[in-house]
Structure formats: C-alpha cells, structure tokens
Amino acid sequence: MMSQEQNDLMTRIGPNDPCGKLMRMYWQPAALVDELQGPRPVRPVKLLGENLVLFRDEAGRHGLIERHCAHRGADLAFGRLENGGLRCAFHGWLYDTTGQCLETPAEPKDSQLCKGIRQSTYPVVEKSGILWAYLGEGEPPAFAEIDCFVAPESHVFAFKGHWACNWLQALEVGVDPSHASYLHRFFEDEDTSNAYGRQFRGASAGTDMPMTRVLREYDRPIINVEQTEYGMRLITLREIDAERTHVRVTNQLFPHAFVIPMNTEMTITQYHVPIDDENCYWYSIFTSYSTPVDKTKMRDQRLATYALPDYKSRRNKENDYGFDPQEQATQTFTGMGSDINVHDQWAVESMGGIQDRTREHLGTADKAIVQYRRLLRQEIEKVLGGAKPFMVLDAAHARSIQGPATMDGIGPTRGWETFWMEVNVKRRRGAPWAAPVPQEIAEKVPHLKVV
Numbered sequence: 001m002m003s004q005e006q007n008d009l010m011t012r013i014g015p016n017d018p019c020g021k022l023m024r025m026y027w028q029p030a031a032l033v034d035e036l037q038g039p040r041p042v043r044p045v046k047l048l049g050e051n052l053v054l055f056r057d058e059a060g061r062h063g064l065i066e067r068h069c070a071h072r073g074a075d076l077a078f079g080r081l082e083n084g085g086l087r088c089a090f091h092g093w094l095y096d097t098t099g100q101c102l103e104t105p106a107e108p109k110d111s112q113l114c115k116g117i118r119q120s121t122y123p124v125v126e127k128s129g130i131l132w133a134y135l136g137e138g139e140p141p142a143f144a145e146i147d148c149f150v151a152p153e154s155h156v157f158a159f160k161g162h163w164a165c166n167w168l169q170a171l172e173v174g175v176d177p178s179h180a181s182y183l184h185r186f187f188e189d190e191d192t193s194n195a196y197g198r199q200f201r202g203a204s205a206g207t208d209m210p211m212t213r214v215l216r217e218y219d220r221p222i223i224n225v226e227q228t229e230y231g232m233r234l235i236t237l238r239e240i241d242a243e244r245t246h247v248r249v250t251n252q253l254f255p256h257a258f259v260i261p262m263n264t265e266m267t268i269t270q271y272h273v274p275i276d277d278e279n280c281y282w283y284s285i286f287t288s289y290s291t292p293v294d295k296t297k298m299r300d301q302r303l304a305t306y307a308l309p310d311y312k313s314r315r316n317k318e319n320d321y322g323f324d325p326q327e328q329a330t331q332t333f334t335g336m337g338s339d340i341n342v343h344d345q346w347a348v349e350s351m352g353g354i355q356d357r358t359r360e361h362l363g364t365a366d367k368a369i370v371q372y373r374r375l376l377r378q379e380i381e382k383v384l385g386g387a388k389p390f391m392v393l394d395a396a397h398a399r400s401i402q403g404p405a406t407m408d409g410i411g412p413t414r415g416w417e418t419f420w421m422e423v424n425v426k427r428r429r430g431a432p433w434a435a436p437v438p439q440e441i442a443e444k445v446p447h448l449k450v451v
Contacts, residue, residue, distance in 0.1 A: 002373075007357045010376055011166045013274040014049045018380045023048055024136040025383065025392050026255060027143065029273050029283040030054060030064060030124065031131045032158055034299075035309070042086065043309075044077035048135055049276045053077045054124070055086050055097075062124040063097030064133050070101065070117050095119050128285050129158030141392045144230065144401035145436070146253070148269040148285040152433050154292040159302050160283045162312045163345050166354040167256060167280040168376075171272040173344050174258035175372055177236040177248065178365040181219035183343045185333035186212040195263065196294070197301045199340055202263040204246060205409030205423050214238060214246050214410075225368045230254060230391060230401050231375070234368050237416065245413040247420045251404040252372055254391045255379070261408040265290045265427075278353030281311070282341075289431040305339050313345055321346045403438040421445045 013020040028047060031054055035043050041056040044067060051067040053076045063086065069076055074090035081087075083103070085096040093114070094103040099121030101114040122133045123140060128148050134140035143149050148156055163170050173179065184200055189210040195202035200211045218238035226233040231254040238246040251259040257271045269285045286293060305313055315322040321336045328335025334343050362370060379389040393401065411419030421441050428435040 001360060002357045004358055006377065007354070009380060010373065011168050011354050012277055013167065014277070018384055019376075020048060022255065022380050022383045022389055023274065025141070025389060026136075027125070027132040027134050027140060029130045029160070029271050029281070030133040032160055032283075033126060033129050033131060034158075036062075036131070040081065042077060042079065042081060044075075045133075046275045046279075047133060048274055050135065052122070052133075053079070053086070054131065054133075055079075055081060057081065057084055057086075057097055059084070061097045062126070062131060063095075063099070063121065064124050065095060065097075065099045065119040065121045069093055070119055071104075076119075093117075097121070128156045129153075130283060130285070142395045142398035144253075144391070144393060144398050146230075146259070146269065146401060146403060147267065147435060148287045150402075150434070150436065151287050155288045155433060157286045157293040157295045157298050158283065159286075159299065159306075160281050160311050161302075161306050161341060161345075162275075162310060163280055163282065163348060164278065164317065164353070165280065165348045165351065166278055167272045167274040169348045169351050169355045170280050170282060171252075171256050171258065172369050172372070173348055174250075174260065174270060174272075175232070175234065175252050175368040176366065177223055177234060177250065177368070178219075178221055179347070181215045181221070182333055183347055184340045185216050186338070187216070187331055187333075189213050197298050198338075199262055199268070205264045205407065207410040209410060211408070214240075218246060221365075223365060223367060225371055227371075228404070230404060232368060232371060233404065235420070239413060240410060241413075243413055244410050245416050246410050247407060247416050249405060249407040249420050249424075251406065252368070253404065254375065255389075259404045259406055261406040262286060264408065266293075267406050289427050289435055305342065313342060315339075315342045316345070317349060400439075402436040403441075405438055405441055418445065 009018055013023055030045050030047055031043055036056050043054045045052045045054045052064050053067045054064050056062050067076055069088040071091055071093050074088055076086055076088055078089050079086040083094060085094045085102055087094045092105040093101055095101055099119035101117035104114045107113050122135050125132050189212045192203040192210050203210055222237040224235040232252040234250045236248040253259055259267060259269045262268045266286055266288045271283045273281045307314055321342055324335050336342050336346055382389045405424045407420040407424050409423050422445055425437050425445055428437050
C-alpha cells in the first residue's frame, strides 16, 4: 500500500503539480495527423490540464495556442482560418501559429494594440502520424531513435483512444504481464491467419500455437524485470513443458509509454497522455518490420470501436462495456467482446478516476509496477530539486536509445535467454528499412550482428 500523499504525487498533472512539472519536460502527443485532415484543420485539445486549440495555417505550419481569445475569452476552436492565422469569431482578432496577435480589426486603423498581444503557445512537430507538443520551458528534448520514429511512413500507423481515468493506471496495465491470461482470455482459438491488426490473436514466433491458447493454458508466468537505459525491460516466461517455454519481451519507455509485440511482424509503442487528472488518451504507433502497414484495414478495425471526433469507445461505462453474461459463460473471460482495448478500458476505468492505491494489495506478479512507481517518484524528486530527469535527451544521447527489442515466441526452456535475442535480430536484419539492432543485444549475439 502507499500513502495518499504518494498517490497524489504520481498522478496529479497540473502545471504546479510535481508530476505535471515532470511531464512538461517531454514531448506529448497532442493529436493524430488524421485529425487535421479535411477543409478546416482546427481541433480543440486538452493536454496536461490546459485548454488549447491546434490548427494548421495556409502555409502548412502548425500552431498550438491557448484556446480562449486574449480579448474577452471567446472560444478560438470556432475561429476562422484566414490571412495566415486563426481569427476569433467574436471580434475578429487574428493569431498566427506563434500566438502573436496580427490584427484587432474592431480597433481604430492606427491602433497598435495587437503588437502587445500574444496567446500562450507551444511548439508542435509531426512524427510517425502524430502531432507532438512540448509544454515545458526552454529547449525541447530530442526524440530517441526508437523503431517507431526510425521506420518509414509506409511502415507505421498511429491511432488513439480515450479512457476516463488517470494516466498512471492506464500505463500500469501495460507493465502487468499476468493480466493477459485472464482479462484477455478467449475460450476458443481462431484461425491465426486472420489475425492481422488484432493483438493476441496470432501465433507466436517459432510455432503455430495460437497466443490465445498460450495465455489460457499457462497462466502463472515468471516475470523478470531489468533496468535499461530507457526504462525497464520485462521478460515473461510461460513454461510449456520441459523442452519449450513461451517468451514475451516487453518494455516500459519512460516516462509514460510501453513497447510491446503486436505479433511476429509488428510492435506497438503506446503513450498514455494526460488530458487532465481523471482522463487520458492512449496513442499507439504500430511499426511493421516486414511489409507496409495496411493502414485502411487497421483504421477501419479500430473505428468499429472508437467514434469520431473524440475517439471515445462505443463500449463504455454507460452501456456496461457491452457486457453479455452469455458471452462471459461461453466465449470470453470478460463478456465484453473481442477488442482487448475494451477489456483494458473496463479494468482501468472501473478503478475510478484516480485509483485509490492506499487500498491495494500488490503481489509478486506486480514487480514491474512496483519498480516503475519507484522510478517515477525518483524522477519527480529530481525535477523538484532542479535536476534534469531520466530520458530528457540531447541529440547525441538520443541516437544511442534504439529499439527497444520486443519478442513473442516459443523457444527452448534451456537457452531462451539467447533465443529471444536471435529472433529479434533476425527480424531487424530482414526488414526492408534500416531497423537498428540495439548495441547491447548485438554484443550478445555477435554471429547475427552482420547480415
């Protein structure tokens, strides 16, 4: 258990909250690039508790500025895109992408009022299908050269979804390997050839055994946690028999992302971005190591669950997440359909807006959560002491953060330590794009270092 003070320290993300100060030192996903498609590229954005508006001007420049007009507070999300900026619909004040007021047309012709007016603004960059914003002070950090940022545009696809809960419990479900054997249990296995775009529905590397069977039948995993230069690596072992063991390698990417295998050919890099203290978006970047991503299929699959424009699930608290007791008795452990994102959503939203961690009782299977919380508190204290926290990178250091390596396969019970690295390296070396082999792995499997 933890104290209420510790829980507040890790969950509250306002500009004056300790965790909020930490989060503002990293780039944050603000919107999907898809959200600014169409004839009017303007979207309201709430990020880290701040009400903002995101837009693209006629020259293709992105702006993220305070949502309420500096004049009398009208909502700029309803503004007009014209004359090189976003014009308030109330009195016509015009702002460019830097937040500078360009015109105050209701004022006298010789008025100089606009020169002294500037909206709060934050830098925006486009990367891997996402528009990222930096809400901190000073120079933004460099992006780590991880796979989802190195792969070409053809081999990545981004999507997002809204969860009505605090960002921390959303992240923690991704560093909890044991829950998949229960929350995501399917009582019948499907044809794995139809698994494209769906997690836990394919077969593991090196076998034709469906992941649904692995999770269902081997539900007491051994979980190893390793500290890494980017956060944590989790190695989850499910022993099939004396000769074979299922190995799943996942990662926590500090501060609020995880990197996991989607299937044998694709990974998911998922960020958990605070909207405010009790709401968040998950942003997933799917990275393919083989063929280009079928983005139309991936998008259509997810839009079957998530409704535009806010990417909120059609299965939610108001309709009991589509719960069907007959399905729970015969098909799935939850009775909430086949989309595992809905299962996760129910789990984290059912804890409340902010989970009361003073009442929880952690076990051995929660070792990664315990270690992550320790790291998070440590880095928050660094920021409060005026130091630079973990993973705030300069350009040189960013080049050294590669991977992270993921794997999902069945290998030898004796020798799994090398097996998972060999599978990962072969996949990288076979990719049509320059997928880097992380140095620490290349050193351990030197016979696969060069094609």
